[in-house]
Amino acid sequence: MELGERLLQGDKKAAARMISLIENDDPKAVAILASLYQHTGKARVIGITGPPGAGKSTLVDKVVKQLRSRGATVGVIAVDPTSPFTGGSILGDRIRMSDLNLDPGVFIRSMGTRGHLGGLSKATLGAVKILDLLGMDYVLIETVGVGQSEVDIVKVADSVLMVMVPGLGDDIQAIKAGIMEIGDVFVINKADRDGADRTKMEIEMMLDFNHQEWRPPVTKAVAVKNEGIEEAVDNLEKHWEYLESTEKLAETRIRNSELEIMDLAQTALVKQLMRNSDNRNWLRGLAEKVAQREQDPYTTSRLVLQEMMKQSIKEEAHENTES
Amino acid sequence: MAEKEKLEALRMRRQQWDEKTAKSLERFPERKEKFVTGSSEPVERLYTSLDLEDFDENEQLGLPGEYPFTRGVQPTMYRGRFWTMRQYAGFATAEESNKRYKYLLEQGQTGLSVAFDLPTQIGYDSDHALSEGEVGKVGVAIDSLKDMEILFDGIPLDQVSTSMTINAPASVLLAMYIAVAEKQGVSPGQLRGTIQNDILKEYIARGTYIFPVEPSMRLITNIFEYCSKEVPQWNTISISGYHIREAGSSAVQEVAFTLADGMAYVEAAIEAGLEVDSFAPRLSFFFNAHNDLLEEVAKFRAARRIWAKLMKEKYGAKSEKSMMLKFHTQTGGSTLTAQQPDNNIVRVAIQTLAAVLGGTQSLHTNSKDEALALPTEDSVRIALRTQQIVAHESGVAETADPLAGSYYVEDLTNRIEAGAMAYINRITEMGGAPAAIEKGYIQKEIMDSAYEYQKQIEKNERIVVGLNKFQVKEAAPKGLLRVDPSVGEMQKAKLDQLRGERDNQQVSDRLAALKEAAVTEANLMPFILDAVKEYATLGEICGTLREVFGEYQQSVVL
């Protein structure tokens, strides 16, 4: 049976393989995803992020269990950084989710960023669609909130759960600009520590300052003790209701699709440009001329764009006659 | 003035010596560019009194049996009596172990040492899914008081001292021991022995944890409190650096992280309202002995000095007994090679010397085949003989702290103290050992050392005989000890029988009472004892506490 078909029938092995192929930019897998795209969009995508050491994996573990107890199936994509020097990585998020391994309604996948500089890769978006096709009602994406990934997560998720810890103090000031707009639901994890109430208050104050239509709720949790998880999930449900009851959901998804199209187009352009030495040498030649002021970069970039599109159209026609 | 002049003369002479040596080095270079200890501390070409210029013998060493106990905790050390030669041993079933204990007692041994299997150490019964394949493998399987009764059947518990390597469920096993004694008519006040009871190093290095940090610390202070009243002769904890070193730490890290753990227990007990001198004399330590002889000796001496100062200055101990760091030593399992296993006898002998020259109170020597499997009886005997040879033939036990005053050893002792104190201060800033463990800081520091060590060996910067130099082709060793695989089935059958025989209503009542107490601030020892006496199983008791406390989540920073 074909991978796509097996995926639609809920075959985890097919899903696992599809994610690998998409990570490797396999054109056949891309074609399968393209043909099945109309079946996606059923899963609710929730981004979970926060500073290192906030206990995200443990929280994800408990959120998954809570969702399972409500009858939903859940996919998890845990993203960890890849070493820029060796290309290797150690992905350790499963450590805290080991008893979910055997739950038939759960699928967990660890992904390295593979050179996407802390951001979410194109492959992550692919994996979301694959888990959606697998029939997961929820897809949770866990990323470490440093740098690009916490901004990127908004491009993919319907809702973002922001995990904080007590005693961030000045750190809150430093990161608030980034996080306050991103989080739809806030959880102060490890709330049995000193300063939980103060941290909660500080976040509430900053959120009040923002005057958004949806005022993100802030709750406390102690994930290791499974405390405060129900409330957090309830808040995610409320955010979903809000999205559905307004134009927000459609709006969010249109915005996310727009970002995805732009992202894919950009990547495709760069990939086309780098795909063979002819192109690379051509670019180098153009760059030399621009550097010597023989040509201007504005006209040159338009020329590059036109040439790449020509190449791309020609190759696609070629592929079609071949297959 | 005379002293100063002498020192000045030495300084001049040293300068000339350095110049002369530098010249000869051009023709006869040294073996390598950099010399380091087993823990990668730099080693200089020569040590003289110039390296100990600020050295104050009175303050830094004192005398044996006196503060700060650098030179040992007893005035006469091994001239009084030798260290206790205690071999840790594990047998699959309570029946087998009982037989072995009786044999050992007949031979005149007065101390027993109990190793438990992994399901017991993690609070699972033998019929738990995770116990599959593990029952009786690394020690004896204890599921209920029934097994404990068999384990100590016919052994008068008022006449032996028993050391139990048990941590997360230490309270349950101690309760079982007390219950067995009561059935023998022996009161808790007469019981002597030790439980390891050191949960922090389980999180750091050994991995047999159950509950999160906070309830685990509470169980430990519950034991401190209960024993100080009911079982006053019992050593309530053995704070262990052994496993930290085995996990790959350096000597400095071993001292630092073990003492930081010790500080956490002291602070928890003080916070629980205990008077420091009421429990501190019952604290004991457990260290490793590796191959770098002089560094290891310095390590033990530094550990004693740091602990004495901390107890006196930081925690206000008044009793000298509270300031004495008494310790058990085990030779380093990770230093043994699977290649040419006979060579391990020599390694163990060097490590034995280190422990003895370092002033240990008791010692377990590893057997040569421990890198391969559980030791055979023959190899256990050689390991014990090694201790006896060092005791009776080497002469190192004839005077207290014989290496004191060695320029190199004193300098190393000072350096280890300084390095360990730097770590301890950093950990204190983080909020103490539990916080540093939760952040994964201690684990990562150890892992960095372990990985560095591995790389040194692979680059041949560090030589391990038989491993990366002087290899030979050899046949696979034969005749290794195996555990009977039917042990698991036997334990399961015993459990089935027990559940049919006991008063199950009583069991569930006692477990309910324990659960209720667990959510309060009550001392849990009496409740655990009640449940144990009704033959609630270890798994049921730990399971009840798991429901209330949750389970520890491993903190891994790779």
Added chain:
Amino acid sequence: MDRPIRVLVAKPGLDGHDRGAKVIARALRDAGMEVIYTGLRLTPEQIVQAAIQEDVDVVALSILSGAHGHLLPKVVDLLKKEEVYDEILVLGGGVIPEEDIPELKSKGIAEVFTPGTPTTVTIDFIRENLKRKQ
């Protein structure tokens, strides 16, 4: 783009000695592989489900408790039952007596690495014996 080799490093059973597992995890990472580290106390069933979901090329099992004779073959059997054994290289490591190794190999463990094995030996073995083309 070259796909990094994906390796699941797991500790089956209850023993908590993870120095070897962590050292090998780091060494594989530094050799450019993606290591999924699953921590302590996993059952063979959990290991196999994780291996499937992560679509790994290698399952590396570290064990020091003496339960290898039971736990390692069980992982292989479950991988076979799930029809993924043909694509996954299964390795063992830890305190495992040499006389046990032939039997483990006959039961589907591709290689067993005992204490003292240089990490480079393990890395080379993985690269040369992958069942699935990269």
